[in-house]
Amino acid sequence: xxxSLPRRRFxxxxxxxxxxxxxSVKGFTTTEMRSMAADDVIQADISKWELDTPALCVDLDALxxxxxxxxxxxxxxxxxxxxxxxxxxxxxxxxxxLQRGSVGICTAKVGEAEVMLEHGIDQVLMTTSNVTPFKIxxxxxxxxxxxxFVQATDTPxxxxxxxxxxxxxxxxxxxxxxxxPGGRRTGITPGQPALQLAQLIDQLPGLRLVGxxxxxxxxxxxxxxxxxxxxxxxxxxxxxxxxxxxxxxGLNTEIFSGGGTGTYNIDHEAHGLTDVQVGSYAFMDAxxxxxxxSSDDEVYTDFQPSLTILTTVLNSQYEGRATTDAGAKACxxxxxxxxxKGETGMSYRSGSDEFxxxxxxxxxxxxxxxxKLEVIVSHCDPVVNLYDQMYxxxxxxxxxxxxxxxxxxxx
Amino acid sequence: xxxSLPRRRFxxxxxxxxxxxxxSVKGFTTTEMRSMAADDVIQADISKWELDTPALCVDLDALxxxxxxxxxxxxxxxxxxxxxxxxxxxxxxxxxxLQRGSVGICTAKVGEAEVMLEHGIDQVLMTTSNVTPFKIxxxxxxxxxxxxFVQATDTPxxxxxxxxxxxxxxxxxxxxxxxxPGGRRTGITPGQPALQLAQLIDQLPGLRLVGxxxxxxxxxxxxxxxxxxxxxxxxxxxxxxxxxxxxxxGLNTEIFSGGGTGTYNIDHEAHGLTDVQVGSYAFMDAxxxxxxxSSDDEVYTDFQPSLTILTTVLNSQYEGRATTDAGAKACxxxxxxxxxKGETGMSYRSGSDEFxxxxxxxxxxxxxxxxKLEVIVSHCDPVVNLYDQMYxxxxxxxxxxxxxxxxxxxx
Numbered sequence: 148x149x150x151s152l153p154r155r156r157f158x159x160x161x162x163x164x165x166x167x168x169x170x171s172v173k174g175f176t177t178t179e180m181r182s183m184a185a186d187d188v189i190q191a192d193i194s195k196w197e198l199d200t201p202a203l204c205v206d207l208d209a210l211x212x213x214x215x216x217x218x219x220x221x222x223x224x225x226x227x228x229x230x231x232x233x234x235x236x237x238x239x240x241x242x243x244x245l246q247r248g249s250v251g252i253c254t255a256k257v258g259e260a261e262v263m264l265e266h267g268i269d270q271v272l273m274t275t276s277n278v279t280p281f282k283i284x285x286x287x288x289x290x291x292x293x294x295x296f297v298q299a300t301d302t303p304x305x306x307x308x309x310x311x312x313x314x315x316x317x318x319x320x321x322x323x324x325x326x327x328p329g330g331r332r333t334g335i336t337p338g339q340p341a342l343q344l345a346q347l348i349d350q351l352p353g354l355r356l357v358g359x360x361x362x363x364x365x366x367x368x369x370x371x372x373x374x375x376x377x378x379x380x381x382x383x384x385x386x387x388x389x390x391x392x393x394x395x396x397g398l399n400t401e402i403f404s405g406g407g408t409g410t411y412n413i414d415h416e417a418h419g420l421t422d423v424q425v426g427s428y429a430f431m432d433a434x435x436x437x438x439x440x441s442s443d444d445e446v447y448t449d450f451q452p453s454l455t456i457l458t459t460v461l462n463s464q465y466e467g468r469a470t471t472d473a474g475a476k477a478c479x480x481x482x483x484x485x486x487x488k489g490e491t492g493m494s495y496r497s498g499s500d501e502f503x504x505x506x507x508x509x510x511x512x513x514x515x516x517x518x519k520l521e522v523i524v525s526h527c528d529p530v531v532n533l534y535d536q537m538y539x540x541x542x543x544x545x546x547x548x549x550x551x552x553x554x555x556x557x558x
Numbered sequence: 559x560x561x562s563l564p565r566r567r568f569x570x571x572x573x574x575x576x577x578x579x580x581x582s583v584k585g586f587t588t589t590e591m592r593s594m595a596a597d598d599v600i601q602a603d604i605s606k607w608e609l610d611t612p613a614l615c616v617d618l619d620a621l622x623x624x625x626x627x628x629x630x631x632x633x634x635x636x637x638x639x640x641x642x643x644x645x646x647x648x649x650x651x652x653x654x655x656l657q658r659g660s661v662g663i664c665t666a667k668v669g670e671a672e673v674m675l676e677h678g679i680d681q682v683l684m685t686t687s688n689v690t691p692f693k694i695x696x697x698x699x700x701x702x703x704x705x706x707f708v709q710a711t712d713t714p715x716x717x718x719x720x721x722x723x724x725x726x727x728x729x730x731x732x733x734x735x736x737x738x739p740g741g742r743r744t745g746i747t748p749g750q751p752a753l754q755l756a757q758l759i760d761q762l763p764g765l766r767l768v769g770x771x772x773x774x775x776x777x778x779x780x781x782x783x784x785x786x787x788x789x790x791x792x793x794x795x796x797x798x799x800x801x802x803x804x805x806x807x808g809l810n811t812e813i814f815s816g817g818g819t820g821t822y823n824i825d826h827e828a829h830g831l832t833d834v835q836v837g838s839y840a841f842m843d844a845x846x847x848x849x850x851x852s853s854d855d856e857v858y859t860d861f862q863p864s865l866t867i868l869t870t871v872l873n874s875q876y877e878g879r880a881t882t883d884a885g886a887k888a889c890x891x892x893x894x895x896x897x898x899k900g901e902t903g904m905s906y907r908s909g910s911d912e913f914x915x916x917x918x919x920x921x922x923x924x925x926x927x928x929x930k931l932e933v934i935v936s937h938c939d940p941v942v943n944l945y946d947q948m949y950x951x952x953x954x955x956x957x958x959x960x961x962x963x964x965x966x967x968x969x
Contacts, residue, residue, distance in 0.1 A: 199690075199692055199693070199969045200690075200969060201968050201969055202969070233911070233912060255911075255912045256883075256912070275872065275883075275912065276872060276873075278870065278871075278872055278927050278928045279610075279611075279870055279928055281610050282610070301873065301875075302875060302927065304927070305927070331876035331879065332873065332881050332910070332913055332915070333872060333873045333881055333913065334873075335875070336875075364910070459689065459690055460689075461686065461687060461689055461744060462687075462712065462743065462744045462745075464712075464713060464746070464747075465742035468742065470743050470744055472667075472686075472968070472969070473968070475940050476939070476940055476943045476968050477968040479890070479891070479940075480890070480891060480892065480940075481891065499743070499775070500644070500666075500939045500940060501644060501666045501667070501686065501968075502743055502744065504743070516689050516713065516715070516716070517689045517690055528887070528911045529886050529887055529890075529891075529911060532887045532944065533943065533944075533966060533968075534966065535966055555944060555945065555946055557612045557883070557884070557887050557888040557912075557944075558610045558611060558612055558613070558883070
């Protein structure tokens with residue numbers, strides 16, 4: 148899966164392919180990383196403060212603690228985790244999740260599923276329906292090579308298209324019904340429409356019904372645990388009733404997947420639910436920190452912020468502020484804005500494409516040009532989607548560089 | 559620069575490296591494109607409506623018209639264009655700009671400069687200061703290999719660092735003074751501080767002063783031509799005065815670069831300005847369309863929207879709306895939101911990570927699941943930064959696929 152490569156040899160190997168990579172200077176450029184793109188794990192041993200910036204970092208202690216917390220919680224609650232790889236897009240993190248007991252991973256796009264399956268992640272539930280002939284054929288080819296690939300559908304027409312494509316490809320495709328929790332975004336209406344779709348799948352040649360999913364994205368960020376729990380259970384109730392109807396009809400309900408990081412300790416209360424499609428819990432971000440948890444109504448402390456961006460101050464000559472090298476192209480413009488780690492009395496803005504802005508208001512420290520600082524990301528999913536690699540850090544040492552192999556796989 | 563590759567051979571070549579690429583099905587996946595990453599131009603001939611989605615498309619007729627309009631305008635106004643490659647990150651577009659008379663290109667990051675110079679773009683002005691030893695050394699190595707590379711500085715300390723690094727590298731580095739237009743983001747204060755920095759550069763060993771730059775990002779999107787012109791000229795006046803002071807001191811002022819797409823037909827009124835660092839004019843976007851121009855105060859019609867995202871409808875079963883496959887990871891969350899091309903009575907939202915939302919309000923048409931539609935991008939720079947390639951389209955035929963070789967080069 149990975150290979151050990153001393154830093155010196157790595158830089159020399161990379162230097163052969165690119166201009167301007169002196170072995171005497173610390174740091175890795177994106178160009179260097181791209182020249183190593185065949186590897187998805189590269190061993191390293193340097194200080195994170197030596198990294199060229201902007202750099203996306205994941206703290207291994209925090210990541211591992213988050214995976215452990217999730218796994219012990221869902222186990223205690225009698226369900227499983229099926230983490231969503233749309234968040235990390237990184238085969239190495241998927242491996243870690245499976246090694247710790249997750250029953251599989253989810254992907255949002257068929258391109259992500261291709262990457263994960265090709266990288267040895269063998270249980271993949273694609274949560275979005277494939278509706279074009281091209282994508283359906285890709286899904287069926289995946290199914291031919293990878294028996295652990297499961298796909299979703301949310302209309303009878305699409306189920307018939309899948310059936311025809313499965314027969315043409317000579318495969319039996321495992322299919323779940325995507326049930327709408329009320330957002331009217333994807334999924335079929337729960338109750339009779341969903342039941343009838345499940346019955347149709349059960350009868351169509353080339354398809355094997357394996358259950359249902361119901362992802363309630365709209366409940367994940369509801370502020371306050373009590374309000375979030377109430378909304379979640381109300382919105383999952385029709386899906387649970389659908390599950391009951393499917394069970395009573397003798398249909399296969401081995402999978403009832405749903406939920407997310409904001410509701411991971413609520414979803415098991417919905418009858419029938421088998422696993423949570425949690426994504427952000429691995430990294431956390433400013434958006435999730437703000438929702439509050441069961442033990443702290445102001446800050447969501449169940450998981451630790453593990454994902455940060457290292458950035459360098461480019462300009463410190465104006466009063467009350469500084470300019471950094473991490474703007475919208477490195478942080479996105481999602482809000483709440485990135486949070487400066489370990490400091491108080493300052494705020495960060497990444498609204499400008501190329502530059503971040505630090506604003507001081509009774510700051511715990513100020514920065515000079517060339518100084519580096521670390522910010523907790525605003526919204527982990529789209530931030531990860533900006534980077535080709537992330538640096539795996541423990542106690543401020545970079546232990547490895549992980550390729551974000553499914554970055555940009557929106558198709 | 560590119561190579562001709564019939565589509566069938568391309569798909570076969572790509573198919574050897576990836577799973578699930580049937581030659582009988584139309585479309586290119588990101589995985590396919592990555593397997594061709596060594597080429598930055600691939601010839602093609604398919605309908606754009608056959609592309610897998612989300613897909614980033616550039617209309618060649620519109621792009622070429624935009625480049626022609628810019629070049630004829632700046633020529634008429636007695637200045638030059640030095641387009642900013644931070645917008646397109648694409649060597650092929652940089653080549654087109656130089657072929658049509660631009661005197662060079664700009665880059666925001668040293669990583670972008672490396673990519674452009676390595677791809678044969680020989681005149682590159684890096685508009686951001688390099689402040690860390692690693693980036694300064696990269697810049698000096700670029701200078702050793704590429705005599706057309708110019709870099710910016712905005713403090714005496716940094717100028718001294720550049721001087722030391724230039725001497726250590728055995729090069730003479732061309733340097734411009736970055737002057738702040740009042741945004742206090744980057745650049746030194748105009749007037750005496752800027753003059754003294756210029757004089758210092760002129761005296762430091764290893765450096766050659768070649769002029770100044772002053773980029774007024776804050777004026778580019780001022781609504782209405784009159785207000786924009788007034789603010790621009792007021793904010794450029796101190797830079798022009800700095801230019802005069804440098805000239806009177808006998809300093810080299812061959813470059814005075816500034817301005818952008820919103821002010822390209824205003825900037826030449828600032829005394830001394832030699833060229834405009836225009837970027838978005840090549841593509842346009844919903845943000846620039848909204849600023850109004852000299853002939854139309856509501857819509858900025860000087861340039862044509864050439865950059866679009868093709869997207870597919872995934873769900874059409876709910877009243878008054880549809881869900882597409884292009885959300886925040888394909889469109890960003892910049893506003894104004896993407897505009898559905900050629901249609902009225904509907905709006906688009908890309909606030910959700912994976913999915914776009916079409917909202918109908920007396921729509922010119924409605925869409926069924928599987929239908930494709932095209933949206934004008936919200937803000938071109940960060941949207942381009944999400945994609946590894948763009949499709950070059952003329953009359954709805956894909957003529958070529960261009961690699962966005964500097965995508966993600968935020969460092």
